[in-house]
Amino acid sequence: MHAAPLAAVHQPDIDSERVIRIERDILAKNNDTARQNRARLAATGTLALNLMSSPGSGKTTLLVRAIEDLKAKFPIAVIEGDQQTDNDAERIRATGVRAVQINTGRGCHLEAGMVGAALDDLKTEPGGLLFIENVGNLVCPAGFDLGEAHKVVVLSVTEGEDKPLKYPDMFAVADLLLLNKADLLPHLQFDVGRCLAAALTVNPHLQTLVVSAETGEGMAAFYAWIEARASLSRAAAVAQA
Ligand SMILES: Nc1nc2c(ncn2[C@@H]2O[C@H](COP(=O)(O)OP(=O)(O)OP(=O)(O)O)[C@@H](O)[C@H]2O)c(=O)[nH]1
Ligand SMILES: [Mg+2]
Numbered sequence: 001m002h003a004a005p006l007a008a009v010h011q012p013d014i015d016s017e018r019v020i021r022i023e024r025d026i027l028a029k030n031n032d033t034a035r036q037n038r039a040r041l042a043a044t045g046t047l048a049l050n051l052m053s054s055p056g057s058g059k060t061t062l063l064v065r066a067i068e069d070l071k072a073k074f075p076i077a078v079i080e081g082d083q084q085t086d087n088d089a090e091r092i093r094a095t096g097v098r099a100v101q102i103n104t105g106r107g108c109h110l111e112a113g114m115v116g117a118a119l120d121d122l123k124t125e126p127g128g129l130l131f132i133e134n135v136g137n138l139v140c141p142a143g144f145d146l147g148e149a150h151k152v153v154v155l156s157v158t159e160g161e162d163k164p165l166k167y168p169d170m171f172a173v174a175d176l177l178l179l180n181k182a183d184l185l186p187h188l189q190f191d192v193g194r195c196l197a198a199a200l201t202v203n204p205h206l207q208t209l210v211v212s213a214e215t216g217e218g219m220a221a222f223y224a225w226i227e228a229r230a231s232l233s234r235a236a237a238v239a240q241a
């Protein structure tokens with residue numbers, strides 16, 4: 001996704017056809033590994049969600065609240081992606097669920113191979129939830145399938161209502177948009193309707209929920225969304241067995 005344009009911009013003398021070939025190979029290999037991850041998760045009836053957003057939109061805060069509210073109903077495991085630190089994995093572990101931190105170093109997105117390796121460590125329990133928090137970045141994580149059942153994009157109201165139009169790829173690949181930090185709306189010039197319309201312009205099939213990870217507003221609808229899909233994953237695994 002991003003390797004080619006970045007390389008081409010930073011080193012204009014690189015042969016662009018060669019760059020495109022390398023990029024295609026990287027994505028093909030990633031897609032193969034993602035298929036293996038998806039098969040592994042399907043076998044145990046695990047519902048995997050890939051959460052993506054720009055840095056600081058509230059992914060970890062949302063996860064901590066969701067885990068507190070859902071951990072009595074589901075076995076839950078979390079894969080945390082960040083360039084550096086295991087701060088987010090520590091925040092997740094404080095809830096009592098298992099979390100693996102992946103540090104991507106200079107890398108700006110998770111790839112399927114990293115998730116496969118984390119799955120070896122986590123050993124997800126049957127019928128559970130796997131949350132994958134991607135590296136904070138609204139651009140290239142959109143291009144890398146990890147083997148998840150659904151991509152969830154988080155956008156917070158402090159980021160501006162035009163983001164879906166400026167970064168369309170992320171909103172085009174997502175199944176669900178969580179518009180977070182709704183508790184801050186009284187303090188901002190932010191038109192929720194315009195923002196959601198922009199997102200639907202990019203992706204008419206996108207589902208949208210307005211939430212606050214801080215106050216819990218709107219979170220019940222997110223849990224219902226998760227529970228419905230977790231039931232389907234479990235039923236599919238039983239049928240497959
Ligand atoms: N007011 C308000 N603040 C929030 C909400 N959700 C998250 N925050 C705050 O936003 C900041 C960033 O939240 P994180 O959960 O760390 O965001 P993140 O997306 O995980 O960030 P990275 O992992 O660094 O990309 C923290 O100060 C949170 O307390 C919300 O719903 N309302
Ligand atoms: Mg985080």
Ligand SMILES: [Zn+2]
Pocket residue numbers: 002107108109140141
């Ligand atoms: Zn990247």
